[in-house]
Amino acid sequence: MKTPGGSDAAKRRAGEHAADRVTDGDTVGLGTGSTAAHAIRSLGRAVDDGLDVRGVATSYASRDLAREAGVPLADLDAVERIDVAIDGADQVSDDLALIKGGGAAHAREKVVDAAAARFVVVVDPSKEVPVLDRSIPVEVLPDARTTVRRAIRELGGTPTLRAAERKDGPVVTDNGNLVLDCEFGTISDPGTLATGLATIPGVVEHGLFVDLADEVHVGRADGVTVRTPE
Numbered sequence: 354m355k356t357p358g359g360s361d362a363a364k365r366r367a368g369e370h371a372a373d374r375v376t377d378g379d380t381v382g383l384g385t386g387s388t389a390a391h392a393i394r395s396l397g398r399a400v401d402d403g404l405d406v407r408g409v410a411t412s413y414a415s416r417d418l419a420r421e422a423g424v425p426l427a428d429l430d431a432v433e434r435i436d437v438a439i440d441g442a443d444q445v446s447d448d449l450a451l452i453k454g455g456g457a458a459h460a461r462e463k464v465v466d467a468a469a470a471r472f473v474v475v476v477d478p479s480k481e482v483p484v485l486d487r488s489i490p491v492e493v494l495p496d497a498r499t500t501v502r503r504a505i506r507e508l509g510g511t512p513t514l515r516a517a518e519r520k521d522g523p524v525v526t527d528n529g530n531l532v533l534d535c536e537f538g539t540i541s542d543p544g545t546l547a548t549g550l551a552t553i554p555g556v557v558e559h560g561l562f563v564d565l566a567d568e569v570h571v572g573r574a575d576g577v578t579v580r581t582p583e
């Protein structure tokens with residue numbers, strides 16, 4: 354689920370700043386969401402000006418936007434290497450752990466972001482928190498939703514099936530699965546929770562991204578701050 358808020362100007366600053374650092378010949382992971390969209394549009398303009406890159410989309414949405422922007426695309430299973438991935442986040446903690454999946458794209462995003470030699474996160478300041486505390490999206494096989502719900506409660510979480518907004522019934526991901534938004538309160542040990550969620554049978558992927566971000570570009574009113582792991 355998306356958290357409303359965050360200025361579009363700040364998102365744009367972050368997205369364009371990250372896109373500006375893409376170099377000729379790069380294969381670029383294209384994240385999903387409104388902030389990553391600014392990076393994709395910026396890459397499209399750079400391609401028009403002669404930059405030679407190819408993108409690997411993380412969702413139908415980012416693929417469609419890349420096509421519209423004129424960024425050449427390659428399939429994830431056809432590339433040997435991803436040089437850099439640029440992707441948004443729903444929350445970023447002080448130690449650069451992330452919650453992603455507001456757009457239900459976190460499964461493909463995690464594959465692409467983790468495969469990239471450099472994973473660059475782009476956010477506006479509304480996403481920055483000292484400690485993660487929003488609900489974690491968990492993509493589940495449809496038939497496993499009841500058993501996964503039970504296992505999540507055993508881990509201390511409260512799962513809610515994500516409902517679609519312009520369709521009756523649940524959100525169905527690009528992979529044909531469902532999403533449980535799981536409330537855990539303050540997440541003081543994201544690494545342990547990430548392992549717990551990943552080992553539940555029927556979980557396809559969860560939205561905790563721990564020790565993956567190489568840089569976080571935060572668009573601010575007066576420029577962009579680049580945060581790196583300590």
Ligand code: 5RP
Nearest residue numbers: 386387388441454455456458
């Ligand atoms: C999609 C995501 C997005 O990157 C995340 O929701 C941030 O989106 P936005 O930049 O629109 O706030 O994880 O699954």
